[in-house]
Amino acid sequence: LCAVTSVCDDHMIGYRKFCFFKSWKVIRRTLDTATMLQARTSYTMSNQFHLQMFALLAIFQVPKDFEHWKQTQFDVIIKNDPLKSDKHVSAETDGNTENSSNLKNLTGKKLSVKERRLNARKEEQNAKDKFVKIQRIIKETIRMLGGYCHSTTSPSPEPELKNAETDVEMEKEEKEKNSEANHDHDHEDESANRDIVLRFLFESLRKSELCIGALSALAHLCKYKWNGNLLRLDQVIENVRKTNLKRYEACFKGVAEDIKRKFGWIGYKQTTQPAIDHSSDFNHLVYFVSAVSDILSALCIDQETDAKNESNKKNGMQRSFSFVRKFIYDANIFYVLLLVITSRSTAFSNEAKDKEVEDVKLIACFGIARFIKFDSEAQKQFNAWMPRIIDALKHLCQNHVDTSYQEMALSHVIYNACFQPVNQENIKVLRTQSVEHTLDQIHRQMQVTNNRR
Numbered sequence: 426l427c428a429v430t431s432v433c434d435d436h437m438i439g440y441r442k443f444c445f446f447k448s449w450k451v452i453r454r455t456l457d458t459a460t461m462l463q464a465r466t467s468y469t470m471s472n473q474f475h476l477q478m479f480a481l482l483a484i485f486q487v488p489k490d491f492e493h494w495k496q497t498q499f500d501v502i503i504k505n506d507p508l509k510s511d512k513h514v515s516a517e518t519d520g521n522t523e524n525s526s527n528l529k530n531l532t533g534k535k536l537s538v539k540e541r542r543l544n545a546r547k548e549e550q551n552a553k554d555k556f557v558k559i560q561r562i563i564k565e566t567i568r569m570l571g572g573y574c575h576s577t578t579s580p581s582p583e584p585e586l587k588n589a590e591t592d593v594e595m596e597k598e599e600k601e602k603n604s605e606a607n608h609d610h611d612h613e614d615e616s617a618n619r620d621i622v623l624r625f626l627f628e629s630l631r632k633s634e635l636c637i638g639a640l641s642a643l644a645h646l647c648k649y650k651w652n653g654n655l656l657r658l659d660q661v662i663e664n665v666r667k668t669n670l671k672r673y674e675a676c677f678k679g680v681a682e683d684i685k686r687k688f689g690w691i692g693y694k695q696t697t698q699p700a701i702d703h704s705s706d707f708n709h710l711v712y713f714v715s716a717v718s719d720i721l722s723a724l725c726i727d728q729e730t731d732a733k734n735e736s737n738k739k740n741g742m743q744r745s746f747s748f749v750r751k752f753i754y755d756a757n758i759f760y761v762l763l764l765v766i767t768s769r770s771t772a773f774s775n776e777a778k779d780k781e782v783e784d785v786k787l788i789a790c791f792g793i794a795r796f797i798k799f800d801s802e803a804q805k806q807f808n809a810w811m812p813r814i815i816d817a818l819k820h821l822c823q824n825h826v827d828t829s830y831q832e833m834a835l836s837h838v839i840y841n842a843c844f845q846p847v848n849q850e851n852i853k854v855l856r857t858q859s860v861e862h863t864l865d866q867i868h869r870q871m872q873v874t875n876n877r878r
Contacts, residue, residue: 628672637716644717681757765789786834804851818839
C-alpha cells in the first residue's frame with residue numbers, strides 16, 4: 426500500500442497505470458479479505474493498515490489548475506524528459522509518438538520564428554489534451570473506488586446525474602476504455618462487495634484515533650456529486666443503521682469521542698469559548714474542518730435540480746442524503762462547525778497564526794452555508810445560534826484589522842439560513858438583533874477594503 430501510494434501520489438503516469446490495470450479490484454479484494462479474516466479469526470486490522478489505506482484513497486484529486494499541473498507534472502515528466510527522442514520511451518510515457526516538433530531540432534537546422542510558434546502551439550494543445558485525459562482518468566478511478574461498476578447483476582439502480590457535460594465525458598471514457606483495454610479479458614462481475622471501500626471507511630469511524638483519516642478519505646471520494654459516491658455512502662449508512670444499530674451508534678460515538686478528546690468542546694455551553702491549548706490540536710481541527718466542509722458542500726440541495734427533479738423521484742433516486750445528514754447531527758459535527766465560526770481568534774492556540782485561523786473559519790462558513798441551503802432541519806437548529814452568530818459578526822466589525830473575508834462569510838451563512846428559502850422564524854430572530862447598522866457598516870467596508878472579491 427505504501428509503495429502504490431508513493432508511485433501514484435500526484436503523478437500522471439501513476440494515475441493512468443492505476444486506472445488502466447483496474448487496481449480498484451485489488452483494493453476491494455484486499456479489504457474484503459481483511460474483513461473476512463477479522464470476522465472469522467482472532468486477527469484484527471491494525472491502525473497502520475487503516476492509515477495507509479486512508480492515504481491511498483485520498484491521493485486521487487482531480488487537478489483544476491492547468492498551469493500548475495503543466496509546470497509540476499507535464500513539463501517535468503514529458504516535455505523535459507531527456508529520453509524523449511526514444512520512440513519506445515515516448516510511447517510508454519506520452520501515449521503516442523508525437524515528436525515531430527523535436528525531430529527538427531535533432532537535425533541541427535535552425536527553426537524559423539513561424540515554425541517555433543507552430544511547435545509551441547502544438548505542445549500547448551498536446552498538454553491541454555493530456556490534462557483533460559488525466560482528469561477523466563482520475564474521475565473514473567474515484568467513481569470505481571466508490572463502488573460504481575460497468576457490469577452488474579444487482580437490481581438496484583446506479584446513481585446518475587443528468588448533466589450534458591457528464592454524459593459527454595462518459596461517452597469519451599467508454600470509447601477510450603474500449604480502445605485501450607483490449608488486452609484485458611477479465612469479465613468477472615464487479616458488483617460483488619462493490620461498497621466495501623465506503624463501508625470500510627464508515628466503520629473505521631468507530632475508533633476515535635482513526636476518525637480524521639477516515640473523514641479525509643471520505644471527503645476525497647464523496648465531495649463531488651457527479652460520481653454518485655455520496656449517494657452510495659448514504660445507502661451504506663442506511664444499510665448499517667438497519668442491520669446493525671449498535672455498529673452505527675459506535676461510529677458516531679467514535680467521532681464524538683474524537684472531538685471531545687482533541688478539543689474538549691462537547692459539554693460546553695454555547696456562551697463558553699472553547700480552549701485549544703496545543704498546536705497539534707489546532708492542526709487536528711484544520712483537517713477535521715476541511716474534510717467535513719467538503720462533505721457538507723456536496724450535501725447542498727439545489728432547489729432547481731434536486732428538490733424539483735421529478736424524474737429522480739420516480740426512479741427512487743432523490744438526492745436528499747437523509748442518512749448522511751442524520752449522521753452529521755448525531756455525531757455533533759454540525760455543532761462543532763457552528764462553534765468554530767462563532768468563536769473568537771483568542772479561543773484558538775496562541776501558536777496559530779491569524780491567517781490560519783481565518784482560513785479555518787472561512788472553510789467552515791463555506792460548508793455550513795452550503796449545508797443549510799434549502800434544509801429546514803439545519804435552519805431550525807441554526808435558529809438557536811442566531812444571537813451568537815450576530816454577536817460574532819458585530820465583534821468582527823469592531824476589529825481594527827481587516828476582517829472583511831470573515832464578515833462576508835458570516836453574512837452569507839445568515840443569508841442562506843434566512844432566505845434560502847425564506848424562513849420566517851429565523852428572520853424574526855434576526856430582526857430582534859438590530860443587525861441593520863452592522864450590515865450597513867459591512868457594506869461600507871467593502872467599498873474601501875483592499876481584498877478583491
